[in-house]
Amino acid sequence: MGFAQLVIGPAGSGKSTYCSSLYQHCQAVGRSINIVNLDPAAEHFDYPVAMDIRELISLEDVMEELGLGPNGGLIYCMEHLEENLDTWLTEELDNYLDDDYLVFDCPGQIELFSHVPVLKNFVEHLKRKNFNVCAVYLLDSQFMTDVTKFISGCMSSLSAMIQLELPHVNILSKMDLVKNKRGVEKYLDPEPHLLLAELNQRMAPQFEKLNKSLIEVVDHYSMVNFLPLDLRKEER
Ligand SMILES: Nc1nc2c(ncn2[C@@H]2O[C@H](COP(=O)(O)OP(=O)(O)OP(=O)(O)O)[C@@H](O)[C@H]2O)c(=O)[nH]1
Ligand SMILES: [Mg+2]
Secondary structure, eight states: OEEEEEEEOSTTSSHHHHHHHHHHHHHHHTOOOEEEEOOTTOOOOSSOEEEEGGGTOOHHHHHHHHOOOHHHHHHHHHHHHHHTIIIIIHHHHTTSOTTOEEEEEOOOOTHHHHTOTHHHHHHHHHHHTTEEEEEEEEEEGGGTTSHHHHHHHHHHHHHHHHHHOSOEEEEEEOGGGOSOHHHHHTTTSOOHHHHHHHHHHHSOGGGHHHHHHHHHHHHHTTOOOOEEOOTTOSOO
16 A cells, blocks of 8 residues: 655645755664655756656646647546556556555646645546555645635635545645734634634625635535644654
8 A cells, every 4th residue: 555645735835845845854863755846837846756746747748739728738637648548547556555655746826726636536546556545735834824815715625625635735835934923823713603703804794694604615615724834843
């Protein structure tokens, strides 16, 4: 049984930086880890790339030859990956042994984990290949400054959770940049009724019913839970 982590989250939330920190950490403690690039648009890496989607397809070629824009081109590349799960991916995975740990650095277009089925099928394939997979969802702590942004962050994470159906960890990234630590801490594991009160205060009165439903959804899925990550701190 192999192990895999799917690192997802909105554009610029710190996925690749997290992957490279994870790599350095594993180097330091003497564990073996393999970071896989699944972003056909990525160019620079701070970690050795164990597998690379760009060996299968290049975004630049797709944009040039098919006349697609960057996001349409990315979806095309990911669909191409989906079509090659039984060929390219299977061959690449054959290089890894039973106990190996793979970390997939994903692109940041949130449609990939909200409604486009590519990553879902990718995960199913990994499971068929006997990998134990989990999702790590990164959200930028810079957006945790008010309750409306918090709720929208929860919703996007929740849609990934529902679509991928994986054990799921939420991480609040870039904690080193947060000046008002207290302001963010209250969102790590907040009381639903306090969130609701804050949301009602922030929004016009006609949204009260909607606010209540939103908080209930978040609460039901036990989603109101983020782990803060400060990459400058050693103990993590
Ligand atoms: N201060 C600080 N900056 C960070 C941290 N993590 C990421 N960044 C910065 O945030 C920017 C985006 O980081 P990336 O790791 O490229 O984010 P990403 O999620 O891989 O981005 P995409 O792949 O383009 O979606 C870069 O400028 C990073 O240096 C962090 O923990 N602290
Ligand atoms: Mg990245």
